[in-house]
Amino acid sequence: MNTLQLIINGLGLTFILWIIWYFWLWKGESVEAKATQTGIQEVDITVQGGYRPAEIVVKVGQRVRLNFTRRESSACSEEIVFPDFGLRSHLPQNETISLEMTPSKPGEYEFVCGMNMLRGKLIAQ
Amino acid sequence: MNYEVSVPGLHCDGCAQAVTTAIQTLDPKAQIEVDLPVKKIRVITQATESELHTTLAKAGYPVQDAAAAVPIPSIKLSPEDRTYQDTMRKFWFAAIIAVPVLLLSLPDYFPTLRDSLMDWHSTLSIGAALLSLPVLVWSGGSFFMGAWNSFRNHNATMDTLVAIGTGAAWLYSAVYAVAPGIFPNEAAGMFFDVAVLVIALVLLGQALESRARGQSSEAIQKLLELQAKTARVIRNDQELDLPLEQVVVGDTVLVRPGEKVPVDGVILTGESALDESVVTGESIPMDKKPGDTVIGASLNKTGAFTFRATKVGKDTALAQIVQMVAQAQTSKAPIGKLVDVVSGYFVPAVVIVSVLAFLVWFNFGPSLNFAVVAMVTVLVIACPCALGLATPMSLMVGVGKAAQNGVLIRNGVALENASHLKVLVLDKTGTITKGQPALTDVLPLAEYSEAALLTLAAIADRRSEHPLAQAIVQGAVARNLILTEPQAFKAIPGQGVEATVEQKTVFVGNAKLMTAQGIDLTAFSTAIDQLADQGKTPMFVAVEGKAAGVIAVADTIKADAVMAIRTLQQMGIEVIMMTGDNQRTAQAIARQVGITRVLAEVQPADKAQMVERLQQEQKAKGKGKHLIGMVGDGINDAPALAQADVGFAMGTGTDVAIEAADVTLVGGNLRALVYAIEISKATLNNIRQNLFGAFIYNALGIPFAAGVFYPLFGILLSPIIAGGAMALSSITVVTNANRLRSFAAQPLTEVKS
Numbered sequence: 001m002n003t004l005q006l007i008i009n010g011l012g013l014t015f016i017l018w019i020i021w022y023f024w025l026w027k028g029e030s031v032e033a034k035a036t037q038t039g040i041q042e043v044d045i046t047v048q049g050g051y052r053p054a055e056i057v058v059k060v061g062q063r064v065r066l067n068f069t070r071r072e073s074s075a076c077s078e079e080i081v082f083p084d085f086g087l088r089s090h091l092p093q094n095e096t097i098s099l100e101m102t103p104s105k106p107g108e109y110e111f112v113c114g115m116n117m118l119r120g121k122l123i124a125q
Numbered sequence: 126m127n128y129e130v131s132v133p134g135l136h137c138d139g140c141a142q143a144v145t146t147a148i149q150t151l152d153p154k155a156q157i158e159v160d161l162p163v164k165k166i167r168v169i170t171q172a173t174e175s176e177l178h179t180t181l182a183k184a185g186y187p188v189q190d191a192a193a194a195v196p197i198p199s200i201k202l203s204p205e206d207r208t209y210q211d212t213m214r215k216f217w218f219a220a221i222i223a224v225p226v227l228l229l230s231l232p233d234y235f236p237t238l239r240d241s242l243m244d245w246h247s248t249l250s251i252g253a254a255l256l257s258l259p260v261l262v263w264s265g266g267s268f269f270m271g272a273w274n275s276f277r278n279h280n281a282t283m284d285t286l287v288a289i290g291t292g293a294a295w296l297y298s299a300v301y302a303v304a305p306g307i308f309p310n311e312a313a314g315m316f317f318d319v320a321v322l323v324i325a326l327v328l329l330g331q332a333l334e335s336r337a338r339g340q341s342s343e344a345i346q347k348l349l350e351l352q353a354k355t356a357r358v359i360r361n362d363q364e365l366d367l368p369l370e371q372v373v374v375g376d377t378v379l380v381r382p383g384e385k386v387p388v389d390g391v392i393l394t395g396e397s398a399l400d401e402s403v404v405t406g407e408s409i410p411m412d413k414k415p416g417d418t419v420i421g422a423s424l425n426k427t428g429a430f431t432f433r434a435t436k437v438g439k440d441t442a443l444a445q446i447v448q449m450v451a452q453a454q455t456s457k458a459p460i461g462k463l464v465d466v467v468s469g470y471f472v473p474a475v476v477i478v479s480v481l482a483f484l485v486w487f488n489f490g491p492s493l494n495f496a497v498v499a500m501v502t503v504l505v506i507a508c509p510c511a512l513g514l515a516t517p518m519s520l521m522v523g524v525g526k527a528a529q530n531g532v533l534i535r536n537g538v539a540l541e542n543a544s545h546l547k548v549l550v551l552d553k554t555g556t557i558t559k560g561q562p563a564l565t566d567v568l569p570l571a572e573y574s575e576a577a578l579l580t581l582a583a584i585a586d587r588r589s590e591h592p593l594a595q596a597i598v599q600g601a602v603a604r605n606l607i608l609t610e611p612q613a614f615k616a617i618p619g620q621g622v623e624a625t626v627e628q629k630t631v632f633v634g635n636a637k638l639m640t641a642q643g644i645d646l647t648a649f650s651t652a653i654d655q656l657a658d659q660g661k662t663p664m665f666v667a668v669e670g671k672a673a674g675v676i677a678v679a680d681t682i683k684a685d686a687v688m689a690i691r692t693l694q695q696m697g698i699e700v701i702m703m704t705g706d707n708q709r710t711a712q713a714i715a716r717q718v719g720i721t722r723v724l725a726e727v728q729p730a731d732k733a734q735m736v737e738r739l740q741q742e743q744k745a746k747g748k749g750k751h752l753i754g755m756v757g758d759g760i761n762d763a764p765a766l767a768q769a770d771v772g773f774a775m776g777t778g779t780d781v782a783i784e785a786a787d788v789t790l791v792g793g794n795l796r797a798l799v800y801a802i803e804i805s806k807a808t809l810n811n812i813r814q815n816l817f818g819a820f821i822y823n824a825l826g827i828p829f830a831a832g833v834f835y836p837l838f839g840i841l842l843s844p845i846i847a848g849g850a851m852a853l854s855s856i857t858v859v860t861n862a863n864r865l866r867s868f869a870a871q872p873l874t875e876v877k878s
Binding site for chain 2: 003008009012013015016019020022023024027028029048049050051052054072073074076077078081082083086087088114115116117118119
């Protein structure tokens with residue numbers, strides 16, 4: 001094995017380890033929803049190759065409004081689905097779509113894109 | 126101006142007061158009418174509509190947008206079409222550029238050609254690089270942007286795979302074109318054509334897939350299109366053509382033949398036959414008379430009638446159906462759980478495999494080229510979309526198809542469980558039978574004719590409100606007997622009636638009544654036994670203190686019951702009947718419909734417990750899923766429906782969203798029950814095919830692309846074919862799901878008599 005081969009192999013293996021860390025082990029930050037005067041907990045979420053923020057902490061039993069704005073043309077994120085609440089909505093590019101729900105029990109409620117690749121969750125406490 | 130606004134926050138008199146005060150502050154001269162029950166305010170004011178809305182919102186009572194009254198999630202309209210056309214434009218651009226790029230790449234495929242063009246090779250290569258660049262930037266731009274965006278969020282999607290795959294192919298080739306010297310000799314070869322064609326194919330796949338997906342969600346759209354657009358409302362003796370949103374509860378609505386019923390209501394005047402197939406799936410028109418309910422979106426076939434609106438907007442049966450279906454379509458089926466876990470790790474795993482493939486071939490393979498091809502092919506063949514779409518697409522089509530046939534499935538869990546049912550418990554009254562007794566036999570003693578006996582009994586029963594008495598009266602009317610009024614009438618609770626008919630004292634009632642009146646029943650003993658064996662209830666008639674005959678009344682079996690039950694049994698499902706009736710009557714009915722196992726004398730309160738006992742009985746049978754379904758009326762049987770693994774509620778008119786039920790059979794017949802189970806089985810099969818296909822595709826495709834078969838057979842997949850396969854795989858999943866749209870239930874099994 002010559003030097004070039006050693007370098008390439010080393011780089012390749014490092015890349016693999018980095019993928020594992022970057023995509024699987026990395027943990028995002030969660031954002032706590034703030035309630036408006038009318039008692040609705042509202043959070044703006046940017047949809048761009050994922051959900052920012054992807055973790056939203058809300059209070060149980062209080063209405064939640066999530067405003068999704070899709071800022072990309074990639075077809076991957078064109079739909080948003082909340083399986084637990086039976087909500088599915090198309091997200092037109094650069095438009096804000098508000099979805100409302102009330103988590104009645106504490107727990108984690110996942111939301112995903114139409115093909116189940118991008119994920120986020122609503123954490124009700 | 127005259128306004129009418131919907132204010133959902135109006136709950137109490139206090140709210141009404143607050144709203145009135147708020148509007149009066151805005152315009153002291155305003156005439157305000159608050160309609161609490163329907164949560165509407167009618168205002169005549171000088172203020173503008175937006176001022177009115179702002180004032181109400183400030184007072185804490187925001188106006189509900191008329192358009193928002195019927196929330197219809199995820200109906201794909203114009204944006205979808207625009208996306209489709211955009212994608213197609215990008216595809217065509219890539220496809221056209223692909224032609225010259227392919228021509229320029231030809232020398233790489235034919236060594237002799239390459240040798241003769243050796244001097245031009247560098248120029249040709251740079252030309253191909255420049256030609257293909259716009260394709261990557263414009264046609265493939267969304268993949269690269271998508272990949273970058275998801276990367277920043279620590280996500281990886283299909284975009285990531287396409288972007289790395291095509292990007293690597295192009296970059297490697299471009300570097301080689303500009304500086305061939307830096308690579309070892311055997312590394313010759315370029316992949317501009319790969320980059321361009323893969324982008325073209327994936328784009329085409331996306332466009333076709335979005336088309337097909339539009340068809341998948343068609344069911345809801347179709348239901349909505351069936352709605353009437355306007356309603357002819359009569360207010361203050363004036364006929365007004367109003368848009369649907371403006372119809373309020375209590376309005377009188379006129380419907381002419383050939384028109385659609387705009388909202389749900391009760392007929393006031395006129396008679397007609399209505400095609401309610403939109404909601405119930407039953408295509409035979411139903412005869413309607415004053416007092417009967419009508420369902421919005423059904424078609425008026427014969428006569429004109431007026432009705433009072435009882436449910437409007439999002440409360441109508443159709444709106445509830447649409448909402449329920451939309452919710453069910455987004456729910457998850459347990460069968461898809463594994464995929465949910467897998468798809469979370471899928472894309473990074475594929476990238477890792479591609480890097481490994483590169484390293485292995487780089488170290489042990491024939492050339493650097495080979496390693497690059499293997500890497501790119503792995504990236505572009507992997508299809509996370511096919512996996513992600515497998516379950517939801519089938520569920521969407523299956524649930525929608527069921528709804529079109531009057532079967533509302535609450536969610537994916539209900540659908541999956543329904544497909545596994547081993548035992549179905551049918552409540553007797555209202556499920557197998559109509560729940561309304563009808564006259565069956567008239568058995569007079571010698572001195573009376575059938576007609577004479579029935580006439581006497583019917584006149585005596587005429588003023589009674591008891592269902593059994595009503596059955597006798599209706600039976601007499603159906604036989605065209607002329608009924609006069611009784612001269613005297615007295616109801617004897619729990620026993621029957623005493624009446625004076627044509628100056629004679631007539632008793633009609635049960636055995637208890639006859640015994641109380643000292644009337645000898647021995648002449649009837651055989652008849653009593655026979656009737657009981659047939660599940661019929663005998664009513665005795667005595668005239669002037671002497672027995673005159675027996676009239677039998679029975680609950681009638683629904684038209685489809687026998688065939689539906691036979692079909693279920695042939696599907697391998699054990700059908701059990703549950704009823705509060707005594708053993709003898711219950712057995713009689715069960716025999717008629719072909720049920721062998723009967724749970725009789727079950728009090729309504731014990732039904733749920735009985736279902737639980739059956740569940741334990743099934744569990745004792747050992748391994749596998751032994752699920753129990755319960756079919757009942759949704760109100761009295763609610764606890765039993767909830768206890769069962771799948772609760773089926775028989776629908777009644779406009780009340781479609783039955784809470785306790787997993788499945789609502791809107792049409793209220795057993796044919797729909799068979800359909801519900803068949804469509805559930807078909808949908809689950811479809812999901813299995815999709816999942817199997819998607820798993821097998823990736824499980825075979827990825828190793829093939831990585832070159833696992835090269836040492837054995839000397840074959841390596843071309844990245845272009847891999848890109849085509851990937852585009853095809855997700856189209857296949859969606860197309861397979863769409864096959865469910867043409868699902869047709871088998872005709873019910875004919876019963877040999």
